[in-house]
Amino acid sequence: MNGDFMKLRRSERMVVISNYLINNPYQLTSLNTFAQKYEAAKSSISEDIAIIKKAFAQADIGHIKTVTGANGGVIFTPTISNDEARAIAQELCQRLAESNRILPGGYIYLSDLLSTPSILKNIGRIIANAFKDEKIDAVMTVATKGVPLANAVANILNVPFVIVRRDLxxxxxxxxxxxxxxxxxxRIxxxxxxxxxxNPxxxxxxxxxxLKGGGTISGMVSLLSEFDSQLVGVAVFADNAQEKREGISYKSLLTVTNIDVKESKVDVKLGNIFSK
Amino acid sequence: MNGDFMKLRRSERMVVISNYLINNPYQLTSLNTFAQKYEAAKSSISEDIAIIKKAFAQADIGHIKTVTGANGGVIFTPTISNDEARAIAQELCQRLAESNRILPGGYIYLSDLLSTPSILKNIGRIIANAFKDEKIDAVMTVATKGVPLANAVANILNVPFVIVRRDLxxxxxxxxxxxxxxxxxxRIxxxxxxxxxxNPxxxxxxxxxxLKGGGTISGMVSLLSEFDSQLVGVAVFADNAQEKREGISYKSLLTVTNIDVKESKVDVKLGNIFSK
Structure with missing residues (x-):
């Protein structure tokens, strides 16, 4: 928030406070900050927040937590309803099953999906929501294709992301x-x-x-121990059910169950992030 | 917007519509869509939008344009005030001038800044704002370090980004x-x-x-003609004023005027995006 002050009517103030919370998730902001900025009584701000909280809850935008005490304030945690998350993932299933995605060698072209902001934002919301009760300090990925995804998740969690590279x-x-x-x-x-x-x-x-064999993920997990850091979890856009892998626990949005290169056919279902 | 309907009070409805607009910039949404979704008269939605529009303008969140006619609706264009943009860039100047950023060879370590969502979001707002009157179909960058920046700008402009690679x-x-x-x-x-x-x-x-010598940018410009596409502009986080380069017109947030490796000192000033 910059140092400018402005006098707004209640309805306008609510719009502006909503915008602030949406753009600053997982961050404690004191009611006094809002009160000073908008030249309003703390009790009025408190009432504004109560209305915003109810609206955010009803529309499944997120949860606003009020922290009491001298260092108190409000924290906005974005959420997504199970229905909306499933609808988004179902649509992505269809996109992934498009026959022209299959590349020679049985690879699936994903770059268009993973470079569209509206799609990335939704994937970020779904993954972040699955880990919203965990304390997370950073999101890690490997260059280059993981970067926009990690960025999207980090945007929602409001933490930095770190990029592991395959070259120096x-x-x-x-x-x-x-x-x-x-x-x-x-190969090694x-x-x-x-x-x-x-940071350690x-x-x-x-x-x-x-996620295919899981070698890249295992590599990142061993990097974590080199940095004296802890793994909270692994989340991938899609995993391939046909690959054998051991010892990696992960959450996926989509699961590819079959890739038929000859018939240019990909079978996709909802991933295990939707399992109970 | 998913297919659920909800009945909200006016103040709650305004919060929810604000959230929708903030998350769907540069996109035309008809008032009927909101009217159906929130079970309200189109005239009520119209009044809501008028209040949101005023609040967004006063707080420099952005501009809401009303398009009339059968295919009409509202379009939200995010903006940033000159004061806020300058304050953000001034703070980044200080961060860039930190002595421990200088790497052997006179390179500047930027990865921490360019992997922090709150910083990226602000850089994206400033760059997008400088091009908000242009029609833009895509944002292009080169892997890996440009990706989060391109992603941030594309988020605000609500267009896809494309990633040029140095390897196959x-x-x-x-x-x-x-x-x-x-x-x-x-080297070539x-x-x-x-x-x-x-797309063509x-x-x-x-x-x-x-931006140093500009070879990478020139490469991307020649790629554009291979794709029968047009260059709208070039924007960089920082440029180095000590480099000679010809024929590249660009906008920069920051300009590095001197790098003193011996003294571990970087001099930085506001970039030409702030010039009149």
Missing amino acids: KITEGSTVSVNYASGSSD EKMFLSKRSL NSRVLIVDDF | KITEGSTVSVNYASGSSD EKMFLSKRSL NSRVLIVDDF
């Missing part, structure tokens, strides 16, 4: 590297993370686009 | 490649763009993190 860049400074098994080809490769990009003792959510 | 990935399908001069070393390199990632006749805004 001079613009990253000192790095820590680990080896990992590149699943599809049984290296991944790198800038030393200053993750961080609680980290790993996000990636497509 | 099998998961991208057919690609088009061009050569470009890698400025710092006078290749960059690639997936054929299906950009697109109007494209190029976004990148740090």
Whole structure:
């Protein structure tokens, strides 16, 4: 919030406070901040918040928590209803099943979906919602395709994201590297993370686009221990049910059950993030 | 908007409509859509919008345009006041000038700034605001560091972003490649763009993190002509005033005027996006 003050009517003030909360999730803001900024009594702000809270709850926009005491204030936690999340994922199932997505080698073209802001925002909401009761300090992903997804989740959780790289860049400074098994080809490769990009003792959510053998995820998990940090969970846009993998617990939006290259056919169902 | 309906009080309805507009910028939504969804008369929705419009204008959140006629509705264009944009950029100047950012070779470490959602959101608002009167179909950048920035700008403009790569990935399908001069070393390199990632006749805004010699930007501009598309403009987070470059017109948030590796000192001033 900048230092300007403005006098608004109640209805206008509610619109402006709503905008602030929507753009500053998971952040404690004192009622005094609003009271000073909008030149209103704290009790009026309190009433505004009560109405916004009810509207946000009814429309499944999110939850507003009031923290009492000297350091109190309000915290907005975005949510998404199960119905809306399922409707979004169902539509993505259909998009993923489009026959022209299959590339030689059985790969699925995802870049169009993962570079459309409205889609990314919704995926971010669904993944963040699944981890909203966890304390998360950072979202981790691997370059390049995971970046927009991690960004989308981090936007909702309002925490930084860190990008693991498969190559060394001079613009990253000192790095820590680990080896990992590149699943599809049984090669051992290296991944790198800038030393200053993750604080020790961080609680980290790993996000990636497509889970196959899980080698990349395992690599990131071993990087976490190099940074004395803890894994909160793993979330992927889609996983491939035909791949064998062990020991990775994850949540997926979509599950690809079959890829038929000859017939240009992909079978997709809702992922395990929707399982009870 | 999903298919659920809900009956809300006026004040609650305004909060919910505000949230919708904030999350769906540059998109025409008919008043009937809101009227049906919230079981209210179109005239009531119209009054709600008038109040929201005034509040958005007063708080410099954005502009709501009303389009009349059968296919009419409202379009929300996010804005940012010059004062707020300058205050944000001034703070980023200070962050950039921190002595521990200088890496061997005179590179500046930026990854922490460009992976923090609240900072990215503000940079996106400032850049999008500078191009809000242009028709833009897509935002283009080069992997990896430009991606979060392009994503942030695309979020505000509500258009897809396309990612040019310096390496070939099998998961991208057919690609088009061009050569470009890698400025710092006078080497000729290749960059690639997936054929299906950009429609012909697109109007494209190029976004990148740090402008040095401009070779990467020139490469992306030549890719645009391969895709029969037009350049709308170039925007960068920071440019280096010490670099010689010709023929590139761009807007920058910050300008680095001097990097003193020995003294670990970076001089930064506001970029040309703030020039009259």
